[in-house]
Amino acid sequence: MNILERYHAMEYGPAPEARNEADAWLAARDFSKALFIDGTWKAAGGGKTFETSEPSSGKLLAKVSDAGAVDIDAAVAAASKALPKWSASSSYTRAKVLYAIGRAMQRHQRLFAVLETIDNGKPIRESRDIDVPLAIRHFIHHAGWAQALDRDFPGQKGVGVVGQIIPWNFPLLMLAWKIAPALAAGCTVVLKPAEFTPLTAILFAEICERAGVPKGVVNIVQGGPEAGAAIVKHPGIQKIAFTGSSEVGKIIRKATAGSGKKLSLELGGKSAFIVFEDADLDSAVEGLVDGIWFNQGQVCCAGSRLLVQEGIADAFIAKVKVRMSRLRVGSPLDKNTDIGPLVDLTQLDRVKGLVAEGAKQGAVCWQPDAALPSSGYYHLPTLATGVSPANILAQEEVFGPVLATMTFRNTEEAIELANNTRYGLAASVWSENVNLALHVAPQLKAGVIWVNGTNMFDAACGFGGYRESGFGREGGREGMFEYLTAKLPLGPVIKPATVSAQPVEQADGAPIDRTAKLFIGGKQTRPDGNYSLAIAAAKGKLAGEVGLGNRKDIRDAVAAARACKAWPEATAYNRSQVLYYLAENLSGRAEEFAARLVQLTGATAKAAREEVDQSIERLFLYAGLADKFEGRVHQPPARAVTLALHEPVGVVGIVAPDNQPLLGFISLVAPALAMGNTVVAVPSERYPLLATDLYQVIEYSDVPAGAINIVTGRSAELAGVLAKHNDVDGLWLFADAETCAKAEAASVGNLKRIWSGNGRSLDWASEEAAGDALLRRAVEVKNVWVPYGD
Numbered sequence: 001m002n003i004l005e006r007y008h009a010m011e012y013g014p015a016p017e018a019r020n021e022a023d024a025w026l027a028a029r030d031f032s033k034a035l036f037i038d039g040t041w042k043a044a045g046g047g048k049t050f051e052t053s054e055p056s057s058g059k060l061l062a063k064v065s066d067a068g069a070v071d072i073d074a075a076v077a078a079a080s081k082a083l084p085k086w087s088a089s090s091s092y093t094r095a096k097v098l099y100a101i102g103r104a105m106q107r108h109q110r111l112f113a114v115l116e117t118i119d120n121g122k123p124i125r126e127s128r129d130i131d132v133p134l135a136i137r138h139f140i141h142h143a144g145w146a147q148a149l150d151r152d153f154p155g156q157k158g159v160g161v162v163g164q165i166i167p168w169n170f171p172l173l174m175l176a177w178k179i180a181p182a183l184a185a186g187c188t189v190v191l192k193p194a195e196f197t198p199l200t201a202i203l204f205a206e207i208c209e210r211a212g213v214p215k216g217v218v219n220i221v222q223g224g225p226e227a228g229a230a231i232v233k234h235p236g237i238q239k240i241a242f243t244g245s246s247e248v249g250k251i252i253r254k255a256t257a258g259s260g261k262k263l264s265l266e267l268g269g270k271s272a273f274i275v276f277e278d279a280d281l282d283s284a285v286e287g288l289v290d291g292i293w294f295n296q297g298q299v300c301c302a303g304s305r306l307l308v309q310e311g312i313a314d315a316f317i318a319k320v321k322v323r324m325s326r327l328r329v330g331s332p333l334d335k336n337t338d339i340g341p342l343v344d345l346t347q348l349d350r351v352k353g354l355v356a357e358g359a360k361q362g363a364v365c366w367q368p369d370a371a372l373p374s375s376g377y378y379h380l381p382t383l384a385t386g387v388s389p390a391n392i393l394a395q396e397e398v399f400g401p402v403l404a405t406m407t408f409r410n411t412e413e414a415i416e417l418a419n420n421t422r423y424g425l426a427a428s429v430w431s432e433n434v435n436l437a438l439h440v441a442p443q444l445k446a447g448v449i450w451v452n453g454t455n456m457f458d459a460a461c462g463f464g465g466y467r468e469s470g471f472g473r474e475g476g477r478e479g480m481f482e483y484l485t486a487k488l489p490l491g492p493v494i495k496p497a498t499v500s501a502q503p504v505e506q507a508d509g510a511p512i513d514r515t516a517k518l519f520i521g522g523k524q525t526r527p528d529g530n531y532s533l534a535i536a537a538a539k540g541k542l543a544g545e546v547g548l549g550n551r552k553d554i555r556d557a558v559a560a561a562r563a564c565k566a567w568p569e570a571t572a573y574n575r576s577q578v579l580y581y582l583a584e585n586l587s588g589r590a591e592e593f594a595a596r597l598v599q600l601t602g603a604t605a606k607a608a609r610e611e612v613d614q615s616i617e618r619l620f621l622y623a624g625l626a627d628k629f630e631g632r633v634h635q636p637p638a639r640a641v642t643l644a645l646h647e648p649v650g651v652v653g654i655v656a657p658d659n660q661p662l663l664g665f666i667s668l669v670a671p672a673l674a675m676g677n678t679v680v681a682v683p684s685e686r687y688p689l690l691a692t693d694l695y696q697v698i699e700y701s702d703v704p705a706g707a708i709n710i711v712t713g714r715s716a717e718l719a720g721v722l723a724k725h726n727d728v729d730g731l732w733l734f735a736d737a738e739t740c741a742k743a744e745a746a747s748v749g750n751l752k753r754i755w756s757g758n759g760r761s762l763d764w765a766s767e768e769a770a771g772d773a774l775l776r777r778a779v780e781v782k783n784v785w786v787p788y789g790d
């Protein structure tokens with residue numbers, strides 16, 4: 001072909017990225033000593049290795065040390081030894097180390113990109129232009145957080161030794177998301193990369209050696225699930241940060257229950273890509289290519305469910321097919337390649353299996369007419385139409401280049417379909433009408449929303465999910481909090497309640513017998529079982545009886561809380577006024593409550609009055625903060641703003657402690673309400689009458705029905721029911737250690753957010769037990785990306 005013919009054909013020529021440096025690096029290394037522990041390279045104690053191979057050819061790349069429990073012990077010991085000095089070093093010192101890592105990575109940017117592509121199979125354009133620059137940005141951004149720690153996070157300090165476990169789809173980027181904030185917070189780390197993709201983490205460890213990271217601060221152990229499990233259960237680790245499948249996330253949630261370890265889980269997704277009829281269709285098609293075919297769809301937040309408005313569906317699908325036909329499938333090292341191989345044969349088989357099952361369930365699976373390379377784990381981009389909401393392709397995370405398509409008629413239906421998933425990681429909304437897009441964004445149950453865009457990430461903007469996509473955020477201020485801890489002033493150890501003989505003797509001069517009911521859906525209701533619990537006064541005589549709530553009562557209360565829309569949808573100013581009104585009405589009955597405290601707890605009149613006054617003050621505080629604990633606007637290095645919105649967690653279960661029974665109850669319920677959550681509260685088992693006395697205060701204070709529900713009874717039993725209930729989104733537990741541990745383990749069903757005192761209460765009168773520390777637990781941060789410009 002002469003030049004003119006070539007020009008007219010406009011065909012792509014081969015454009016391979018050179019791999020000689022990466023091959024030289026591979027040839028020079030001894031991978032049987034690939035564990036980076038305490039600043040030295042070690043072989044696995046058990047002498048085991050695992051193989052990593054090249055997905056585009058199946059060829060062996062290296063046999064890498066496979067860590068076992070003894071190696072994890074050594075790594076944790078090194079991290080623990082390094083912790084005191086590192087955490088005490090000046091924030092400037094830590095900032096300089098993070099900056100040095102970022103700069104050193106920049107100097108080896110191309111090698112990182114090529115190695116990542118060789119090991120993972122992702123197109124070089126992606127590793128070169130997205131993964132590696134973003135990983136570098138993470139370190140440089142967090143150098144700033146390291147230095148600003150005291151300024152921006154007063155009273156907080158690093159949580160300690162951190163165990164981090166990452167997946168194979170973004171090996172270097174996930175490493176950066178984990179290590180940068182941990183080091184900035186003053187933590188030391190033991191990180192385990194995924195066994196399919198160990199290479200760039202090994203190169204990163206070399207960078208740590210050169211960038212002056214003190215020995216033991218970063219330990220990188222290669223290995224599989226066994227090494228991961230050893231990290232998770234290691235007693236020398238104070239926090240686990242995990243990114244991976246929801247399945248393993250749930251195992252980790254269970255394994256850490258009751259351990260007191262801080263935990264963040266970044267898990268799978270089934271994100272919706274919603275195209276309204278007024279969208280710019282050509283842009284939406286390009287967005288879709290990025291949304292589902294980026295990294296062969298092996299992306300946690302892949303827009304794997306296309307929801308397109310009925311009127312434009314045919315035209316849009318036709319455009320998508322044309323575009324799919326132009327995607328170039330081939331060698332990932334070719335700069336023109338759009339679609340590389342999947343990471344491994346097992347992954348390819350899994351994807352094929354899901355596509356076959358989806359077709360069996362009625363989906364029509366279309367693929368462009370393209371030839372696959374003769375070797376490697378390739379899968380053609382696939383478009384599934386005629387997908388019913390229950391189809392496996394609409395429900396399961398495929399983690400491959402497969403798009404499931406559904407149509408919708410109107411906005412409500414789009415939102416309903418988008419939320420019809422157990423996941424909640426991300427969503428894209430395409431419409432030229434900004435009012436519509438910003439009307440839809442808050443209604444989507446997902447941690448990240450991209451308006452007219454997709455897969456936008458930045459170190460300054462938090463990323464993470466709702467529901468079974470996990471909890472915790474990476475990036476931004478909220479990501480830093482995952483590695484920090486504040487010392488809250490402790491209250492007493494909570495002992496398991498003993499079911500004692502019921503007091504029967506009425507107190508002298510007792511008023512007419514009255515049994516407090518439950519408070520559900522704005523009404524006082526009889527307990528389902530029709531049993532009651534006798535409550536003793538301080539002097540042992542009967543103070544009154546309360547309903548003995550059971551599983552059915554909790555279910556009713558959760559249903560009432562879920563059905564209450566008036567509270568989460570109220571303006572913050574509105575909620576603020578209701579909380580002020582509650583405070584006002586409680587203050588009108590302050591003496592009565594003080595007398596009740598004296599009667600039940602035996603407190604002095606002065607102490608009781610003080611607790612009531614503090615409770616009123618606390619309600620006032622949260623009334624005032626309801627419209628002040630706001631989100632932020634980020635300005636990432638893109639033509640977009642990111643709105644970090646504070647949204648209520650949803651239905652929050654609260655198990656309140658016995659100490660300071662009125663103040664403790666209000667200290668927990670008020671911040672949850674202030675942020676728009678609806679609450680199912682189990683008051684102190686010993687002093688529930690203080691909460692039941694509040695019914696009338698609540699009834700007179702314009703609190704919408706269902707916003708607050710109170711179920712009295714046995715704390716341990718009711719905590720267990722709340723933990724298992726899949727419509728409870730968050731659970732705050734101040735109960736005995738065993739109840740807390742069991743509830744954490746039982747919470748895996750929907751991966752609810754748990755805040756547990758682990759058998760210890762707080763001193764509710766202290767300033768630290770009020771304000772931001774609690775409000776932060778009462779919100780999810782949703783990042784909404786809004787692009788601007790032409």
Ligand code: NAD
Nearest residue numbers: 166167168193194224225228229244245248266267268300
């Ligand atoms: P995976 O859960 O199988 O493995 C993830 C990591 O956990 C690996 O390092 C693995 O060795 C380790 N592991 C496996 N079993 C373990 C156990 N019992 N205890 C401790 N560690 C264990 O996931 P994967 O296949 O490597 O990655 C794909 C998944 O990761 C997808 O579900 C994807 O959505 C998710 N992911 C999520 C995010 C996010 O930010 N939400 C980002 C990337 C990937």
